[in-house]
Amino acid sequence: MADRATLLQGTLDVLVLKSLALGELHGLGVSRRIEQLTAGTFQVTPGSLFPALHRLEREGWLASSWGRSETNRRAKYYQLTRAGRSELRREMGAWKRIAVAMSSALEAT
Amino acid sequence: METDRRRDVVRPRGNVIDAARALAKLRYRCRDVIRPRLLDWELDEELDAYLDLLTAEKMAAGMSAGDARRAAVAELGGRETIKGLVRSQRFRLPDGVVGAYGDARAALAPVARTAHAGAVLTMTLGLGISANIALLALQRSLVDTSTPAAHAVRSMASVTRPAAGATTASQSATHVAVNDSTLASLVRARMETAAASRRALLRAAAAERAAAERPTVSPNMVSPPD
Numbered sequence: 001m002a003d004r005a006t007l008l009q010g011t012l013d014v015l016v017l018k019s020l021a022l023g024e025l026h027g028l029g030v031s032r033r034i035e036q037l038t039a040g041t042f043q044v045t046p047g048s049l050f051p052a053l054h055r056l057e058r059e060g061w062l063a064s065s066w067g068r069s070e071t072n073r074r075a076k077y078y079q080l081t082r083a084g085r086s087e088l089r090r091e092m093g094a095w096k097r098i099a100v101a102m103s104s105a106l107e108a109t
Numbered sequence: 110m111e112t113d114r115r116r117d118v119v120r121p122r123g124n125v126i127d128a129a130r131a132l133a134k135l136r137y138r139c140r141d142v143i144r145p146r147l148l149d150w151e152l153d154e155e156l157d158a159y160l161d162l163l164t165a166e167k168m169a170a171g172m173s174a175g176d177a178r179r180a181a182v183a184e185l186g187g188r189e190t191i192k193g194l195v196r197s198q199r200f201r202l203p204d205g206v207v208g209a210y211g212d213a214r215a216a217l218a219p220v221a222r223t224a225h226a227g228a229v230l231t232m233t234l235g236l237g238i239s240a241n242i243a244l245l246a247l248q249r250s251l252v253d254t255s256t257p258a259a260h261a262v263r264s265m266a267s268v269t270r271p272a273a274g275a276t277t278a279s280q281s282a283t284h285v286a287v288n289d290s291t292l293a294s295l296v297r298a299r300m301e302t303a304a305a306s307r308r309a310l311l312r313a314a315a316a317e318r319a320a321a322e323r324p325t326v327s328p329n330m331v332s333p334p335d
Contacts, residue, residue: 027155028162046159046185050152051194058137058198060130071165075158076151083130086123 012052014095015042017061017080017088024079026069027053053078061087141199142210152195160185 019025019033030053031044044052056062061084069075080088140148160181167177185191202210220226 026162027159028166046156047187047191047194050155050191051198054195055198058134058200060133060137063133069158069162071162073158073161073165074154075162076155081130081133083126083133086126 010091011042012044012048013056014088014091015044016049016052016056017084017091020062020078020080020084021088024065024067024077026067026075026077030078056084060084138200142202145199148199149192149196152192156185156188156191 015034015037016030019030019037025033027046027049031046031049034042034044053062057064057078061081062078063081064076064078066074067077160178163181163184164174164177167180168174172180201207220230223229
């Protein structure tokens with residue numbers, strides 16, 4: 001179970017980084033973008049999303065600033081830092097290798 | 110080989126990124142320690158914004174304002190739980206350091222609340238330092254010219270200096286001359302005393318030697334006849 005929890009946390013981190021690859025988003029925007037990217041497979045609850053956003057920000061992979069939303073509500077926007085982009089590249093490479101290995105393992109007879 | 114060459118080229122940029130990330134982490138740690146209340150307030154504001162945006166989204170989907178709000182609150186879940194999870198990721202100093210920092214903040218809070226606290230503090234320090242310098246200068250000028258203690262100190266200092274050519278001021282030269290003659294008379298007296306003692310000792314030693322060399326003859330002793 002512990003391995004599974006670790007895997008899920010890593011999954012969420014890379015999904016958050018990927019969701020911000022195109023530009024800055026507020027918390028709800030990140031959540032909706034992840035749903036869109038995974039075709040609804042992952043629905044990130046605020047209880048997982050906000051700790052992940054703050055953790056990634058403290059790691060120096062995200063930066064935040066206050067701005068106005070489309071409904072003119074003051075909201076905190078997150079964006080990738082340069083370190084975050086290189087981390088996303090690194091994580092994407094690692095996940096591709098894992099995906100290939102897992103699919104070949106599961107398809108093996 | 111291609112990869113290695115590319116890595117060599119990319120490495121300096123990687124160092125810059127690492128340095129920027131380290132600086133960002135340090136900045137967040139400082140904020141965690143110095144402004145925890147501001148971070149709590151910002152987190153509250155962020156969760157409020159999430160709730161408002163979610164409500165607006167649900168209203169746009171056709172829900173009434175009340176239903177949309179209720180659904181948004183339910184979707185957000187336990188607000189305090191989320192805040193606790195976020196807070197648990199903040200950097201924390203050891204408890205002893207936190208306590209000392211809190212005490213110092215509490216002690217300085219009344220001072221910091223006054224509008225011109227900085228100016229008052231600077232002026233107090235400036236006046237205090239200036240007053241100390243002025244008092245020391247005054248004390249030095251008075252002590253150097255008038256008190257017997259200053260004379261004594263200066264005399265001792267002048268005795269230790271070589272007499273000839275060591276001073277240029279006439280007053281100092283007089284001091285040197287006076288003290289040199291005093292010192293010479295003291296040395297002379299001391300040498301005479303030492304010489305007298307030495308002479309007395311020599312005399313006593315000579316007398317003892319003479320007494321030892323003289324033959325002692327007892328009246329009972331008679332030399333035997335040959």
